[in-house]
Amino acid sequence: MVLAAEESQNEEPGPAAPVTMFGPDFPFPYDDWLRHPAGLGTIPSRWHGTEVAVVGGGIAGMVAAYELLRLGLRPVLYEAEEIGGRMRSVPFAEHPDVLAEMGAMRFPLAATTLFHYIDTVGLRTRHFPNPLDPHTSSTVIDLEGERYRARTPDELPNVFAEVADAWDKTLQEGAALSTMTQAIAHRDVPTIKSIWNQLVPRLDDQSFYGFLAASPAFTSFRHREIFGQIGFGTGGWDTDFPNSVLEILRIVYTEADADQRLIVGGSNQLPRGIWSHEPADSAHWPAGTSLAGLHGGRPRGAVTELRRTPEGIAVTDADGTRRTYPCVVFTGQHRLLLSTVRCDQSLLPRPHWTALERTHYMSSSKLFVLTDRPFWLDTDPETGEQVMGMTLTDRLPRGVYVFDDGPDRPGLMCLSYTWNDDSQKIAALDPEERLEVLLSALEDIYPSVDIRSHVIAGPVVTTWENEPRFMGAFRANLPGHYRYQRRLFTHFMQRDLPAEQRGLFLAGDDISWTGGFAEGAVTTALNAVWGVVRHLGGACHPDNPGPGDRYDELAPLELPEG
Incomplete structure (x- = not known):
């Protein structure tokens, strides 16, 4: 179904404007x-x-x-x-100036109201190392035992381009993506309302997975599987598959999953x-x-x-x-x-x-360790590539993020960032047990890299569903x-x-x-x-x-x- 929007009050689109988290449910500036x-x-x-x-x-x-x-x-x-x-920055006792972000850690530039306060108190931000982000030096995708390394999506095998194309077609044909993002960028309330008010009654009872499966572009189960495991932007989407697709559209329309920053310090x-x-x-x-x-x-x-x-x-x-x-x-x-x-x-x-x-909350776990240096930037003499990179995998770690403040500073690794069922797989393990199963999984992905020898502190862990004041990560x-x-x-x-x-x-x-x-x-x-x-x-x-x-x-x- 292709949605029709009412004629915008803006006859001319005007100069390019940034997409912000403006609407779509309540488009107030x-x-x-x-x-x-x-x-x-x-x-x-x-x-x-x-x-x-x-x-x-x-x-x-x-x-x-x-x-x-x-x-x-x-x-x-x-x-x-x-x-x-949930803006919880935990210092390592051995190096208190290095912080593990146990909750919120990446903030889209589209969050202009939030950035008003970031600017008010004078904080600095820098690019967050999301997968395949232009500022991420290397991304490794590990699926079903096969490993792919890339800096940009164009360097991945063609099947990943097919999945990206299917996602774009699904959004364009089923949710008027381009029209909506332009309307949000120009704060064109009539067009936003027209599109969204058609979608809500049609999609309120539709899961994210059901939305994909109903799309002619996603008839391939393999394409849906790959998309769920590695996704685009911030990583895999399959832990969101049971949720309402309206949740996903709000994120995609407002570019909340793109151009994200971390807060320095x-x-x-x-x-x-x-x-x-x-x-x-x-x-x-x-x-x-x-x-x-x-x-x-x-x-x-x-x-x-x-x-x-x-x-x-x-x-x-x-x-x-x-x-x-x-x-x-x-x-x-x-x-x-x-x-x-x-x-x-x-x-x-x-x-x-x-x-x-009736409110449903997502589960989520993280585990951080400190390393002697950002060793993942070392060059593999056989391949000429970095020995490691930001990693997306279908194994237990799911998402591995690496952070460095220079060659003479300790490195920081988020060895696992998991959601829902993946979080619950490790929720009953103590920190050392979690570290062991995660390192074992990473040894299979990087058999020539001795991650253990570089770990100097940690693990620092959290599981938000086990936190008595939170009982979950977010709704x-x-x-x-x-x-x-x-x-x-x-x-x-x-x-x-x-x-x-x-x-x-x-x-x-x-x-x-x-x-x-x-x-x-x-x-x-x-x-x-x-x-x-x-x-x-x-x-x-x-x-x-x-x-x-x-x-x-x-x-x-x-x-x-x-």
């Missing part, structure tokens, strides 16, 4: 909203200095708290562990940088005020209970301290509201509880979950809710349309900020309307519930 000189809005002065709670110190919590501070409120941050959430510098940043334009607060300063250097501890009271929403922490706030922004993994955090059921509408119950909708996701994303619009269900605002990437991407965490945090401003009787400047002010124009398609 968060980056422009942040940059506007009028700011995000104002609240009545009687609320200045009033405490509001922000639960969770990941990137969503830090952005929400930072912007609420700028508006003149006093955010009270609760964090059960360390500031950063560790991704956790971003939430920590926001924590200590002193905005120059805060209402109410004097110059030099920061979130860290308002908290005496550390946030409050874990939240154990949320309750409605006549005065507002009562938050109880692990120390047993109970404080009441007019508003609470909850940014932790939202399945915690079903388990770890005792939550008054009246705080959310019943359909939203159902949506939380990924299954077929039929669009309605649930819409309920959660639109919760910041509380005008039609009864009074007893207002004041609690959900934020975080599992509320966004792009689970697992920091951009979604940031934009939902900004939705929650708009909700708090409105809840307290404030408003945005007429020249800079916020997401709620434009909601009726941009609202995600609502599918029938009957």
Whole structure:
């Protein structure tokens, strides 16, 4: 099926524009909203200095708290562990300046709202070594015992080009890829809405694999298998095969899987940088005020209970301290509201509880080691090629990433980056057992390379489904979950809710349309900020309307519930 778009309001496409994570479900320009000189809005002065709670110190919590501070409120941050959430950069004890990124580690330039904050705190980024990226010195693909080495896709055997062509044809014919990406680049809302609102009802119940299998371009099982195992852009796609194809289209349309960067010095510098940043334009607060300063250097501890009271929403922490706030922004993994955090059921509408119950989370594991040097850059005397490269394989490691800061510095290897079933294969193993099975698998791929002799520290490991404060890496909708996701994303619009269900605002990437991407965490945090401003009787400047002010124009398609 080839989709037809309504005639765009832009008669001429205009100059080339970058594709950004703009839509397609809710095409609001968060980056422009942040940059506007009028700011995000104002609240009545009687609320200045009033405490509001922000639960969770990941990137969503830090952005929400930072912007609420700028508006003149006093955010009270609760964090059960360390500031950063899944922006977790773990140092090696032997070399604390070398960091293993256990969670978020690559950020697309299309994430322009996220990069607003990266620029605000003055962080540097550099290219992430994804497979076949122009800045990746070598990529090795290992499938069914056959090994292929390349720097560009053109150097691979023809079957890989056939798979890439099948993927492009499937996207063009089944999802109007070129038309949609151009519309997103030019922020052409009518065209975006026209295409997406046709796709959602047709594909909501379709899995990613079903979408591929139904395409005339992917009639070959072998092509589907190769695509699942090695994919294009960031690597293999088969762990996403059970998920809704709408999840995949959101990523592809917005180029979230392309041109990715790592944050030099560790991704956790971003939430920590926001924590200590002193905005120059805060209402109410004097110059030099920061979130860290308002908290005496550390946030409050874990939240154990949320309750409605006549005065507002009562938050109880692990120390047993109970404080009441007019508003609470909850940014932790939202399945915690079903388990770890005792939550008054009246705080959310019943359909939203159902949506939380149905939320599906991806599993994920990583293992890093430190090496004496970036030995993988050594030249093999027999082939003249690097002895190793970034590796995609159908064996247990699945994805092996290599990082170097120069020949005289230790090297960093992510020996395995796995998802779902692949993560669960090693979830019960201790770190040393994991290292052993991964090295054994890599010895089969690189029999002439003695990786073990170069390892000087590690392993550093995580399995997110085993983490009690997370219980999974990130949300990924299954077929039929669009309605649930819409309920959660639109919760910041509380005008039609009864009074007893207002004041609690959900934020975080599992509320966004792009689970697992920091951009979604940031934009939902900004939705929650708009909700708090409105809840307290404030408003945005007429020249800079916020997401709620434009909601009726941009609202995600609502599918029938009957």
